[in-house]
Amino acid sequence: MWLLLTYIGLTVVGNAIIYFIGLLVERVYPAASLPLFLLLFFAVMWFAWLAAVKLTEPKAVAQA
Numbered sequence: 001m002w003l004l005l006t007y008i009g010l011t012v013v014g015n016a017i018i019y020f021i022g023l024l025v026e027r028v029y030p031a032a033s034l035p036l037f038l039l040l041f042f043a044v045m046w047f048a049w050l051a052a053v054k055l056t057e058p059k060a061v062a063q064a
Contacts, residue, residue, distance in 0.1 A: 011048045
């Protein structure tokens with residue numbers, strides 16, 4: 001359950017950031033904003049999954 005919640009939280013934050021990046025790029029070069037947004041969108045999905053798995057992995061227990 002924590003894995004899914006972590007993933008959702010990371011994707012929401014990441015997509016909010018790339019939304020504003022897309023807005024900034026649109027002011028300078030409108031034709032590049034959609035391809036850049038889509039590329040970053042799928043990159044956020046991929047890296048958020050990797051980060052969520054890493055953040056929620058069980059901690060190693062020390063053997064006595």
